[in-house]
Amino acid sequence: MEEKKNKVFGLLGRNISYSFSRGYFSKKFEKLGLQEHLYTNFDLQKITDFPKLIEQELFLKGMNVTIPYKEEVLPYLDELDQTAKEIGAVNTIKFTKQGRLKGYNTDVVGFEKSIAPYFKKHHRHALILGTGGASKAVAYALKKNKIAYQFVSRTPKGSGEISYQELSEEIMNKAHVIVNCTPLGTSPNVHLYPDIPYHFLSERHLLFDLIYNPEVTNFLTKGRENGAVIKNGHEMLALQAEESWSIWNESKL
Numbered sequence: 001m002e003e004k005k006n007k008v009f010g011l012l013g014r015n016i017s018y019s020f021s022r023g024y025f026s027k028k029f030e031k032l033g034l035q036e037h038l039y040t041n042f043d044l045q046k047i048t049d050f051p052k053l054i055e056q057e058l059f060l061k062g063m064n065v066t067i068p069y070k071e072e073v074l075p076y077l078d079e080l081d082q083t084a085k086e087i088g089a090v091n092t093i094k095f096t097k098q099g100r101l102k103g104y105n106t107d108v109v110g111f112e113k114s115i116a117p118y119f120k121k122h123h124r125h126a127l128i129l130g131t132g133g134a135s136k137a138v139a140y141a142l143k144k145n146k147i148a149y150q151f152v153s154r155t156p157k158g159s160g161e162i163s164y165q166e167l168s169e170e171i172m173n174k175a176h177v178i179v180n181c182t183p184l185g186t187s188p189n190v191h192l193y194p195d196i197p198y199h200f201l202s203e204r205h206l207l208f209d210l211i212y213n214p215e216v217t218n219f220l221t222k223g224r225e226n227g228a229v230i231k232n233g234h235e236m237l238a239l240q241a242e243e244s245w246s247i248w249n250e251s252k253l
Helices: 020-032 047-056 080-085 107-118 133-144 171-175 218-225 234-246
Strands: 005-015 037-043 060-066 091-096 101-104 125-129 148-152 177-182 204-208 229-231
Touching: 005 020, 020 037, 020 234, 060 234, 080 101, 080 133, 091 234, 107 133, 107 204, 107 229, 107 234, 125 133, 133 148, 133 177, 204 218, 218 229
Parallel strands: 005 037, 005 060, 125 148, 125 177, 177 204, 204 229
Antiparallel strands: 060 091, 091 101
16 A cells, blocks of 8 residues: 655746756655655646645645746745845745745755855856846845846846846956856757857856756856866755755754
């Protein structure tokens, strides 16, 4: 007779068959002997299906949130923790004992802990490629570490954003931290990469890619070829996953 799964966790996103989270938590549950726990993918084509999902899944205890719903899910939550409120995006949802949905952002913890050991004194300015939910957590962490940042977007809005065409030699020589928050280069589209002037990079640059599959994207390869220090998003994902687990269990593990 099959064991009843009465503690369900999952990943909310669109087209997420590649899910890091499902593999990570499934292994974790197995290792801890948590046979009543299940982690699954909730692949929704539109966020308006979210309430129906909540209604159907009676044993939901927590969710992770990925592209493109880190901001779109906000109106469906009952409350946000302070950090998530300041960032304006969530990647973790806790289902409280009172039946309320509370949003958190553990991306900021994962990113900060992952990139901080690589910071040098000259890393005072950064470029954030992309303006989605993950980029907001990156900006929050950079600000916390007193690193000025500018968003780079294909369709810039306002003074805080510039276009890829505006990335001059002067800007590239000043911004020694470059973080890719776009999905460009994710498997299977590994040939893609953000359109930045890589020839202006040097050994003073630090390139961080939130992508983890493939391990070394074209973005990182081009950075390494020009002497830059590179780091992918795998450790960040593991760190944010552990932070999510702590939140769901109301304790730091």
